[in-house]
Amino acid sequence: MAVSRETLALLIDPIAEAMGLKLWGIEYFARGKTTLLRVYIDRDDGIGIGDCERLSRQLGSVLDVEDPILGEYTLEVSSPGLDRPLYSxxxxxxxxxxxxxxxxxxxxxxxxxxxxxxxxxxxxxxxxxxxxxxxxxxxxxxxxxxxxxxx
Missing domain, CATH: 2.30.30.100 (SH3 type barrels.)
Incomplete structure:
Protein backbone atom coordinates (compact mmCIF):
# COMPACT_ATOMS: atom_id res chain seq x y z
CA MET A 1 0.00 0.00 0.00
CA ALA A 2 2.57 2.57 -1.05
CA VAL A 3 0.21 4.97 -2.85
CA SER A 4 -1.80 7.59 -0.92
CA ARG A 5 -5.52 8.34 -1.12
CA GLU A 6 -4.64 11.77 -2.46
CA THR A 7 -2.64 10.25 -5.34
CA LEU A 8 -5.51 7.89 -6.12
CA ALA A 9 -7.98 10.80 -6.04
CA LEU A 10 -5.85 12.67 -8.59
CA LEU A 11 -6.09 9.63 -10.86
CA ILE A 12 -9.79 8.86 -10.26
CA ASP A 13 -11.37 12.34 -10.11
CA PRO A 14 -10.87 13.33 -13.78
CA ILE A 15 -12.29 9.99 -14.95
CA ALA A 16 -15.38 10.36 -12.75
CA GLU A 17 -15.82 13.98 -13.79
CA ALA A 18 -15.61 13.08 -17.50
CA MET A 19 -18.49 10.66 -16.89
CA GLY A 20 -20.60 13.37 -15.21
CA LEU A 21 -19.95 11.98 -11.73
CA LYS A 22 -18.53 13.54 -8.59
CA LEU A 23 -15.87 11.72 -6.58
CA TRP A 24 -17.30 11.75 -3.04
CA GLY A 25 -14.48 9.90 -1.29
CA ILE A 26 -12.00 7.06 -1.24
CA GLU A 27 -11.32 4.35 1.30
CA TYR A 28 -8.07 2.48 0.80
CA PHE A 29 -6.82 -0.15 3.23
CA ALA A 30 -5.39 -3.64 3.57
CA ARG A 31 -7.91 -6.45 3.97
CA GLY A 32 -6.19 -9.75 4.56
CA LYS A 33 -3.67 -10.43 1.81
CA THR A 34 -5.22 -7.95 -0.61
CA THR A 35 -5.93 -4.24 -0.62
CA LEU A 36 -9.43 -2.78 -0.83
CA LEU A 37 -10.00 0.36 -2.88
CA ARG A 38 -13.53 1.63 -2.27
CA VAL A 39 -14.59 4.60 -4.39
CA TYR A 40 -17.73 6.58 -3.53
CA ILE A 41 -19.36 8.60 -6.29
CA ASP A 42 -22.32 10.97 -6.35
CA ARG A 43 -24.32 13.16 -8.68
CA ASP A 44 -27.02 15.75 -8.06
CA ASP A 45 -29.74 13.53 -9.53
CA GLY A 46 -28.48 10.38 -7.78
CA ILE A 47 -26.39 7.36 -8.64
CA GLY A 48 -27.56 4.10 -10.14
CA ILE A 49 -25.89 0.72 -10.36
CA GLY A 50 -25.14 1.39 -14.02
CA ASP A 51 -23.06 4.43 -13.05
CA CYS A 52 -21.08 2.32 -10.60
CA GLU A 53 -20.52 -0.42 -13.18
CA ARG A 54 -19.37 2.02 -15.89
CA LEU A 55 -16.92 3.79 -13.59
CA SER A 56 -15.65 0.48 -12.20
CA ARG A 57 -14.83 -0.75 -15.72
CA GLN A 58 -13.10 2.53 -16.62
CA LEU A 59 -11.13 2.64 -13.38
CA GLY A 60 -10.17 -1.02 -13.64
CA SER A 61 -8.62 -0.41 -17.05
CA VAL A 62 -6.79 2.74 -15.96
CA LEU A 63 -5.54 1.18 -12.72
CA ASP A 64 -4.24 -1.83 -14.65
CA VAL A 65 -2.25 0.46 -16.96
CA GLU A 66 -1.06 3.00 -14.36
CA ASP A 67 -0.51 0.26 -11.75
CA PRO A 68 -0.40 2.54 -8.67
CA ILE A 69 -1.37 -0.22 -6.21
CA LEU A 70 1.23 -2.79 -5.23
CA GLY A 71 -0.04 -6.37 -5.26
CA GLU A 72 -3.59 -7.62 -5.53
CA TYR A 73 -6.50 -5.31 -4.85
CA THR A 74 -10.28 -5.30 -4.93
CA LEU A 75 -12.05 -2.32 -6.48
CA GLU A 76 -15.52 -1.38 -5.25
CA VAL A 77 -17.50 1.57 -6.64
CA SER A 78 -20.69 2.68 -4.91
CA SER A 79 -22.90 5.53 -3.84
CA PRO A 80 -22.08 6.98 -0.43
CA GLY A 81 -25.66 6.12 0.61
CA LEU A 82 -27.91 7.85 3.12
CA ASP A 83 -25.42 7.27 5.95
CA ARG A 84 -22.69 8.79 3.84
CA PRO A 85 -19.18 9.23 5.17
CA LEU A 86 -17.86 12.79 5.27
CA TYR A 87 -14.36 13.42 3.94
CA SER A 88 -14.00 17.19 3.49
Missing part, protein backbone atom coordinates in the same frame (compact mmCIF):
# COMPACT_ATOMS: atom_id res chain seq x y z
CA UNK A 89 -14.98 20.44 5.17
CA UNK A 90 -17.15 21.23 2.15
CA UNK A 91 -19.08 18.01 2.70
CA UNK A 92 -19.51 18.80 6.41
CA UNK A 93 -20.87 22.25 5.44
CA UNK A 94 -23.55 20.62 3.29
CA UNK A 95 -24.88 18.72 6.33
CA UNK A 96 -25.10 21.50 8.95
CA UNK A 97 -28.25 20.83 10.98
CA UNK A 98 -28.04 17.06 10.50
CA UNK A 99 -27.07 14.41 13.04
CA UNK A 100 -23.65 12.86 12.53
CA UNK A 101 -21.61 10.09 14.13
CA UNK A 102 -18.05 11.19 14.69
CA UNK A 103 -14.94 9.26 15.70
CA UNK A 104 -11.85 11.15 16.82
CA UNK A 105 -8.25 10.11 16.20
CA UNK A 106 -7.49 10.58 19.92
CA UNK A 107 -9.74 10.59 23.00
CA UNK A 108 -11.33 13.83 24.18
CA UNK A 109 -12.82 13.78 27.69
CA UNK A 110 -12.02 10.04 27.79
CA UNK A 111 -14.01 9.18 24.66
CA UNK A 112 -13.48 9.04 20.92
CA UNK A 113 -17.05 8.61 19.65
CA UNK A 114 -19.62 11.40 19.57
CA UNK A 115 -23.10 11.62 18.06
CA UNK A 116 -24.89 14.92 17.76
CA UNK A 117 -26.14 17.76 15.62
CA UNK A 118 -23.62 19.36 13.30
CA UNK A 119 -24.09 23.01 14.22
CA UNK A 120 -21.40 24.70 12.12
CA UNK A 121 -18.12 24.47 10.26
CA UNK A 122 -15.81 27.30 11.36
CA UNK A 123 -12.21 27.92 10.26
CA UNK A 124 -11.35 24.26 9.84
CA UNK A 125 -13.24 23.17 12.95
CA UNK A 126 -16.47 21.22 13.37
CA UNK A 127 -19.04 22.43 15.93
CA UNK A 128 -21.09 19.51 17.26
CA UNK A 129 -23.93 19.70 19.81
CA UNK A 130 -24.14 16.56 21.96
CA UNK A 131 -26.68 16.37 24.81
CA UNK A 132 -26.93 20.19 25.02
CA UNK A 133 -23.13 20.54 25.17
CA UNK A 134 -21.31 22.26 22.32
CA UNK A 135 -17.98 20.78 21.23
CA UNK A 136 -15.43 22.24 18.85
CA UNK A 137 -13.38 19.56 17.08
CA UNK A 138 -10.51 20.33 14.71
CA UNK A 139 -11.12 18.72 11.32
CA UNK A 140 -7.65 17.15 11.38
CA UNK A 141 -8.53 15.40 14.66
CA UNK A 142 -11.47 13.52 13.13
CA UNK A 143 -10.78 9.94 12.08
CA UNK A 144 -14.15 9.41 10.40
CA UNK A 145 -17.68 10.74 10.37
CA UNK A 146 -21.02 9.65 8.91
CA UNK A 147 -24.38 11.29 8.44
CA UNK A 148 -27.13 9.65 10.50
CA UNK A 149 -30.13 9.32 8.15
CA UNK A 150 -33.58 10.54 9.18
CA UNK A 151 -36.54 8.31 8.38
Missing amino acids: LTQYSEYVGETIDLKLRFPFEERRKFKGELKAVESGDIVLVVDDHEYLFPFDGIEKARVVPRF
